[in-house]
Amino acid sequence: MRLSKHTLTRLEGEVKLKLFWSAGKVKDAYVAVPHFRGFERILVDRPLLDATVITPRVCGICGHAHLRATVEAIEDAFKRGGYNTLLTNKAKLMRDITLMLEIIQNHIKWFYLYLMPDIVRLDPKLEDKFTPVKGSRWREGLRASNYATKALATLAGQWPHNSYIVPGGVTSDPTDSDIVSVESLVNRIIEFFKNYVVNLDIDSYLGLKGKEILDVVGGDLGDFFKVCRDRGLDSIGKSYKRFLTGGYIEPCVMNGVKTKRTCKFDIARVYEADAYSFFSANGKGYSWAKAARYNGMPFETGPIARQVISKNPRVTSLFKVLEDSVLVRVFARVDEILTLSLSILEKLKKIDLSEDSWIESGIDMDKFSGAGVGVVEAARGTLIHKLAVEGGRIKSYDIITPTVWNLGPRDDVYLGVVEKALIGLDSEPFAYIVLRSFDVCSVCTSH
Amino acid sequence: MSARKQTLVWLQGLTCCGNTQSFLCAEDHLMDEFLDKVEILYHPLLNDEEDPEYIISDILKTNKKIGVFVLEGAVNLNDKLADDIKKLCILSDYVIALGNCAVHGNIPALKDTNVVGLQYRRTTKGGLLGADFKTRSGYPVINISGCPAHPEWFISTVLSIVSGKLPALDKFGRPKEFYAYSSHDGCIRNQYYEWRVEAEVLGRKEGCLFYRFGCRGPMTGASCNRKLWNGISSKQRSGQPCFGCTEFDFPRENMWRTKYNMGVPAELPPGVSLRGYIMASGILKTFTPNRLKKRLFDEAE
Numbered sequence: 001m002r003l004s005k006h007t008l009t010r011l012e013g014e015v016k017l018k019l020f021w022s023a024g025k026v027k028d029a030y031v032a033v034p035h036f037r038g039f040e041r042i043l044v045d046r047p048l049l050d051a052t053v054i055t056p057r058v059c060g061i062c063g064h065a066h067l068r069a070t071v072e073a074i075e076d077a078f079k080r081g082g083y084n085t086l087l088t089n090k091a092k093l094m095r096d097i098t099l100m101l102e103i104i105q106n107h108i109k110w111f112y113l114y115l116m117p118d119i120v121r122l123d124p125k126l127e128d129k130f131t132p133v134k135g136s137r138w139r140e141g142l143r144a145s146n147y148a149t150k151a152l153a154t155l156a157g158q159w160p161h162n163s164y165i166v167p168g169g170v171t172s173d174p175t176d177s178d179i180v181s182v183e184s185l186v187n188r189i190i191e192f193f194k195n196y197v198v199n200l201d202i203d204s205y206l207g208l209k210g211k212e213i214l215d216v217v218g219g220d221l222g223d224f225f226k227v228c229r230d231r232g233l234d235s236i237g238k239s240y241k242r243f244l245t246g247g248y249i250e251p252c253v254m255n256g257v258k259t260k261r262t263c264k265f266d267i268a269r270v271y272e273a274d275a276y277s278f279f280s281a282n283g284k285g286y287s288w289a290k291a292a293r294y295n296g297m298p299f300e301t302g303p304i305a306r307q308v309i310s311k312n313p314r315v316t317s318l319f320k321v322l323e324d325s326v327l328v329r330v331f332a333r334v335d336e337i338l339t340l341s342l343s344i345l346e347k348l349k350k351i352d353l354s355e356d357s358w359i360e361s362g363i364d365m366d367k368f369s370g371a372g373v374g375v376v377e378a379a380r381g382t383l384i385h386k387l388a389v390e391g392g393r394i395k396s397y398d399i400i401t402p403t404v405w406n407l408g409p410r411d412d413v414y415l416g417v418v419e420k421a422l423i424g425l426d427s428e429p430f431a432y433i434v435l436r437s438f439d440v441c442s443v444c445t446s447h
Numbered sequence: 448m449s450a451r452k453q454t455l456v457w458l459q460g461l462t463c464c465g466n467t468q469s470f471l472c473a474e475d476h477l478m479d480e481f482l483d484k485v486e487i488l489y490h491p492l493l494n495d496e497e498d499p500e501y502i503i504s505d506i507l508k509t510n511k512k513i514g515v516f517v518l519e520g521a522v523n524l525n526d527k528l529a530d531d532i533k534k535l536c537i538l539s540d541y542v543i544a545l546g547n548c549a550v551h552g553n554i555p556a557l558k559d560t561n562v563v564g565l566q567y568r569r570t571t572k573g574g575l576l577g578a579d580f581k582t583r584s585g586y587p588v589i590n591i592s593g594c595p596a597h598p599e600w601f602i603s604t605v606l607s608i609v610s611g612k613l614p615a616l617d618k619f620g621r622p623k624e625f626y627a628y629s630s631h632d633g634c635i636r637n638q639y640y641e642w643r644v645e646a647e648v649l650g651r652k653e654g655c656l657f658y659r660f661g662c663r664g665p666m667t668g669a670s671c672n673r674k675l676w677n678g679i680s681s682k683q684r685s686g687q688p689c690f691g692c693t694e695f696d697f698p699r700e701n702m703w704r705t706k707y708n709m710g711v712p713a714e715l716p717p718g719v720s721l722r723g724y725i726m727a728s729g730i731l732k733t734f735t736p737n738r739l740k741k742r743l744f745d746e747a748e
Contacts, residue, residue: 157681
């Protein structure tokens with residue numbers, strides 16, 4: 001068997017890929033993340049609230065999701081200890097809006113800055129548009145992603161790395177003009193989606209279903225679809241077709257676990273296996289990621305999981321035809337740019353600025369002991385923080401990131417989700433694109 | 448304009464990618480100018496190579512000269528990458544440590560003594576390159592600290608180098624232009640600070656966060672309230688205390704709380720004496736303007 005080694009960049013951090021080839025096809029695949037920083041250790045013994053400053057630093061592109069997961073874990077610990085955290089509607093809406101804005105900026109950047117430069121290799125005619133730095137659409141995509149980051153900073157102070165979500169609410173107290181500003185920025189994203197991403201008016205786009213989507217959508221997504229159909233990306237990259245979404249963003253992201261049917265997500269069924277990570281002393285380790293399992297099995301998380309479970313009509317109908325191929329995985333992610341933007345506009349209308357942003361809990365933070373779990377949806381899927389605190393100080397902290405679900409190593413029975421998707425491919429560029437289609441975040445994976 | 452572009456190599460060590468993400472958030476005109484005047488030989492997110500490692504190994508093999516070398520992230524001394532980074536620094540006219548991890552190790556260095564920044568480890572000078580390191584052009588490492596660093600601090604520094612106006616540096620090797628200011632300068636809660644009106648709760652426009660919620664603004668070198676984040680806001684403007692993330696002791700302990708000794712904040716802004724603080728407080732509290740005691744949107748008398 002021939003072995004080929006690759007380093008994948010244009011993502012958060014880097015990923016090492018080892019492919020074993022036999023008769024021109026990938027026979028086995030190892031995906032490893034090389035760097036380790038040790039966040040879970042760093043948090044131990046710190047005062048509880050320090051976690052709200054430290055955990056966002058796990059990841060430069062989804063740090064806001066980490067912040068929210070931390071705060072929800074703390075609030076869960078309070079609740080289990082008999083202190084129910086009161087949140088105003090305003091605080092809830094703002095938390096959802098800023099989380100969604102972070103997901104949106106990620107998806108725009110991912111499509112234009114990370115994915116399309118790979119696609120250019122399959123169709124050099126697209127070079128003028130998507131070559132990094134020089135491409136016209138590369139620059140437009142970056143500009144559009146910053147409508148989202150600016151909107152996020154309007155409410156949360158800055159992006160990346162703010163700590164504006166706190167147990168009991170949020171720290172900021174926006175004015176009407178701030179809300180108008182956020183709304184105008186979100187409208188710019190929708191306009192960008194219409195003019196550049198799909199080149200189609202929004203109502204027509206929303207009504208599309210199944211294969212019709214591939215025929216009607218134009219713009220940059222249309223360019224991608226064309227390459228997919230010419231080169232067969234609509235049939236490769238399939239994995240387990242088992243989807244998991246733990247977080248919930250009303251009304252566009254429902255939580256659930258889908259195998260043949262969709263069931264309720266139950267955090268107690270989540271388990272981390274470390275037999276093939278460096279955390280295990282058995283010598284089999286090849287990655288700093290552990291392997292997340294639900295009911296003992298690997299599950300895929302992320303936009304395709306979210307949108308299939310949430311019954312998004314466009315994603316569901318295309319999934320029925322083309323399953324969890326590269327094409328559908330990418331489409332689900334790009335569709336979220338619009339789906340979430342529209343939902344933000346609705347939420348902005350519901351904010352009552354006269355409500356409090358923060359309600360003090362009255363809990364003595366120096367004495368508090370307990371344990372809690374926070375589950376949120378980050379750009380790449382379900383993010384879980386678990387913590388235990390004793391006498392106000394963190395006793396243990398455990399983070400399961402979305403990429404751990406998708407990119408984590410094998411166990412003795414199952415390959416990792418991405419590893420499974422790579423088996424059987426017949427070229428290296430395809431292997432890159434399949435791996436890329438999961439929106440890999442190496443820094444989150446190893447933290 | 449056909450001026451030769453400044454070449455730039457950007458590498459990542461132990462990082463969250465936050466400084467790349469922050470850089471990508473730069474205001475349009477700055478980003479356009481940067482992309483116009485700088486030739487990026489390598490950046491892990493902006494490269495277009497099938498074999499990105501080749502670019503770096505080629506530079507190292509041929510001793511290719513680099514204009515500006517940028518490191519994002521901390522360095523683990525046991526990693527082979529540490530040698531490569533050292534060599535790249537030697538090949539460069541200017542070296543920029545971007546963000547607190549590259550500057551002094553930051554979070555990854557907290558529990559691992561093998562993790563360092565380019566010229567510091569935490570508050571101790573030395574780091575990967577040693578205390579006396581100078582680049583080919585005779586310049587020390589330019590430290591653009593911050594977790595993350597503000598995109599304009601970085602881009603303006605590179606554009607200054609491009610135009611031959613070298614930045615004046617403070618004792619930590621940071622451009623004075625950005626770090627001589629404190630993050631308190633320009634804070635819209637300044638009046639509350641002056642008159643000792645504390646924010647009693649979070650989530651409001653009123654009150655200074657220095658007195659209860661641990662704001663490090665007056666003790667932190669950073670122009671966050673002069674060059675706003677994402678062109679629009681800052682921590683304090685959105686009701687968060689400054690956590691001092693540009694300083695060499697970040698992250699400190701108990702970051703949401705102000706520590707008090709005998710009723711006085713345990714740490715006072717640089718140059719403020721305990722006696723002066725106590726005397727001034729008495730007067731200021733007695734004469735606090737009514738406007739500052741009310742909610743901002745309530746009509747003042």
